[in-house]
Amino acid sequence: MTKILIVDDERDVELLFRQKFRKEVRSGLLELAFAFSGSEALRLLDSEHPPEVVYVFSDINMPGMTGLELLEKIKRQFPAINVSMISAYGDTENFKKAMDSGAREFFTKPIDFDSLRKEIGKIINQE
Amino acid sequence: MDFILLIIAFRYLQTHEQTKQVHPDWQTIFFKLLVAACALLVIQISFQTTRSFLSWIAHAATLYIVYAAYNKKEFSPLKHFVYAFFPLVIVYIFQDFAQLMAPVFYETYEAWFETAELFAWIWLVAQFIINRKQRKALELERIKAAQQELQFKQSQKLKDALEIQVAERTAEITAQKEALEKTLHELKAMQSQLIQSEKMASLGELTAGIAHEIQNPLNFVTNFSELNKELLDELKDELEKGDLDEIRAIVSDIEGNEDKIIHHGKRADAIVKGMLQHSRSSSGVKEPTDINELADEYLRLSYHGLRAKDKSFNASMETDFDEAVGSVNVVSQEIGRVILNLVNNAFYAVAEKKRQLEKHGASEVANKYKPTVWLSTKRGVNGIEIRVKDNGTGMPDSVKDKIFQPFFTTKPTGLGTGLGLSLSYDIIKVHGGKLTVSSHNSESEIGENTWTEFLIFIPC
Numbered sequence: 001m002t003k004i005l006i007v008d009d010e011r012d013v014e015l016l017f018r019q020k021f022r023k024e025v026r027s028g029l030l031e032l033a034f035a036f037s038g039s040e041a042l043r044l045l046d047s048e049h050p051p052e053v054v055y056v057f058s059d060i061n062m063p064g065m066t067g068l069e070l071l072e073k074i075k076r077q078f079p080a081i082n083v084s085m086i087s088a089y090g091d092t093e094n095f096k097k098a099m100d101s102g103a104r105e106f107f108t109k110p111i112d113f114d115s116l117r118k119e120i121g122k123i124i125n126q127e
Numbered sequence: 128m129d130f131i132l133l134i135i136a137f138r139y140l141q142t143h144e145q146t147k148q149v150h151p152d153w154q155t156i157f158f159k160l161l162v163a164a165c166a167l168l169v170i171q172i173s174f175q176t177t178r179s180f181l182s183w184i185a186h187a188a189t190l191y192i193v194y195a196a197y198n199k200k201e202f203s204p205l206k207h208f209v210y211a212f213f214p215l216v217i218v219y220i221f222q223d224f225a226q227l228m229a230p231v232f233y234e235t236y237e238a239w240f241e242t243a244e245l246f247a248w249i250w251l252v253a254q255f256i257i258n259r260k261q262r263k264a265l266e267l268e269r270i271k272a273a274q275q276e277l278q279f280k281q282s283q284k285l286k287d288a289l290e291i292q293v294a295e296r297t298a299e300i301t302a303q304k305e306a307l308e309k310t311l312h313e314l315k316a317m318q319s320q321l322i323q324s325e326k327m328a329s330l331g332e333l334t335a336g337i338a339h340e341i342q343n344p345l346n347f348v349t350n351f352s353e354l355n356k357e358l359l360d361e362l363k364d365e366l367e368k369g370d371l372d373e374i375r376a377i378v379s380d381i382e383g384n385e386d387k388i389i390h391h392g393k394r395a396d397a398i399v400k401g402m403l404q405h406s407r408s409s410s411g412v413k414e415p416t417d418i419n420e421l422a423d424e425y426l427r428l429s430y431h432g433l434r435a436k437d438k439s440f441n442a443s444m445e446t447d448f449d450e451a452v453g454s455v456n457v458v459s460q461e462i463g464r465v466i467l468n469l470v471n472n473a474f475y476a477v478a479e480k481k482r483q484l485e486k487h488g489a490s491e492v493a494n495k496y497k498p499t500v501w502l503s504t505k506r507g508v509n510g511i512e513i514r515v516k517d518n519g520t521g522m523p524d525s526v527k528d529k530i531f532q533p534f535f536t537t538k539p540t541g542l543g544t545g546l547g548l549s550l551s552y553d554i555i556k557v558h559g560g561k562l563t564v565s566s567h568n569s570e571s572e573i574g575e576n577t578w579t580e581f582l583i584f585i586p587c
Contacts, residue, residue, distance in 0.1 A: 109342070
């Protein structure tokens with residue numbers, strides 16, 4: 001069972017992911033968790049002993065803590081957790097910042113679920 | 128005696144007002160005649176023999192004067208003079224005539240003649256005195272009248288001068304009024320132009336936010352549509368298998384997703400409509416508006432707009448909407464502009480504070496600082512309140528006093544028009560409400576406990 005966390009201030013993202021990965025979830029390969037802000041994500045990660053989440057997908061543009069700030073914090077506190085960014089702004093500045101801070105991948109919105117599925121598939125296989 | 132009479136007559140005529148005024152040239156003639164009469168008098172006295180001859184000349188002259196006084200128009204005012212010495216002339220002529228023609232008769236009645244002569248003289252003197260009096264009275268009257276005339280003329284002149292002055296002033300004032308009206312007209316035109324350009328400027332600031340706000344729902348529309356397509360494929364498979372429970376589950380998912388597509392489509396639509404409304408000139412029509420929805424929409428637009436412009440910018444937004452606020456009759460785009468303005472300012476203030484903290488190297492304070500903007504609504508007894516609060520730089524009183532003045536801005540040149548708050552103030556005033564500000568600013572130490580709060584009150 002691979003647990004991933006999706007961070008986005010848009011609540012409908014949860015519905016979208018749950019339907020998209022319905023099969024994986026049903027088959028018990030994948031568990032999905034959601035947070036709607038950076039601080040909520042950190043609280044969730046903090047609450048797990050031992051940590052269950054292995055992969056975090058985060059939006060960049062969020063009120064309060066941005067995805068990039070969250071990325072830095074996760075990498076500092078939980079270096080083992082993979083983090084990828086999902087942003088509507090695929091500009092080089094954001095991309096470079098994310099990669100320099102240790103992001104694994106950079107996805108642009110609208111989300112291409114095929115490539116996302118491949119990425120998640122890789123993690124599941126590693127597990 | 129005849130010549131004395133003539134001398135008196137000529138003297139009188141010479142000095143009389145009538146002569147002075149009507150025939151000034153006659154004065155010299157009368158003077159010459161006067162001198163001649165004097166000469167003849169001397170001759171008459173010196174040579175007794177010429178007496179009777181010369182006295183007839185004198186009679187002729189006096190008679191002529193009497194005749195002239197009666198018949199010449201120019202002499203008519205002198206008639207009373209003639210009355211005065213006419214009896215004496217008659218007495219003298221009759222005396223001389225009697226002496227010449229009937230000396231006996233004359234000598235017999237000489238006492239009578241002398242008495243008549245005396246009475247005639249008395250008559251003459253009396254007439255002269257009366258005449259003189261009358262003349263003086265008349266003269267006085269005349270002078271009075273002349274003075275009055277003069278006064279009248281002077282006042283008339285004064286009046287004319289005043290009228291000219293009044294006309295000049297009136298023309299001046301009218302010209303001034305026209306110039307002022309023209310200026311006012313130009314200023315009004317300029318004002319509406321400024322309002323429009325301010326609107327467009329704030330729209331420009333919004334563009335990025337709007338793009339983001341449209342992008343998000345569009346992404347959902349795309350994603351949920353794709354999802355439904357996949358679900359429809361699965362549905363086909365399940366139909367062949369005939370698993371009714373699975374079919375029901377998929378159909379309900381498709382339904383839910385369709386709702387989401389509709390919801391996000393409408394969201395994008397509303398944003399575009401809002402943007403168009405913002406750029407159009409205000410219709411000024413009040414309509415029931417969901418204040419909470421409006422506030423939330425503009426808060427998001429402002430946030431994403433600033434985020435898109437400045438990647439390093441971020442702030443927390445905390446909203447506290449009172450559901451009791453509900454719909455209020457307002458010009459929605461105008462109130463939206465006010466909220467947008469206030470929220471933009473709030474975000475600017477927190478970003479500025481963060482920048483200042485970092486610049487001063489107070490890294491600990493800077494790390495602890497959490498830029499936050501609060502937006503809340505509340506229904507009161509008389510109306511609704513919208514509060515926009517930030518923990519930004521705050522304002523000293525000197526700034527606070529001026530923020531609602533047009534063209535006042537603390538932003539660097541080119542970043543603010545200085546019209547945002549001034550226009551906001553006017554908009555709220557037109558709605559019969561109040562826009563007030565309170566702020567705390569600690570000048571001594573950097574950072575802590577500075578804040579600003581704007582309060583919109585709209586009666587309803």
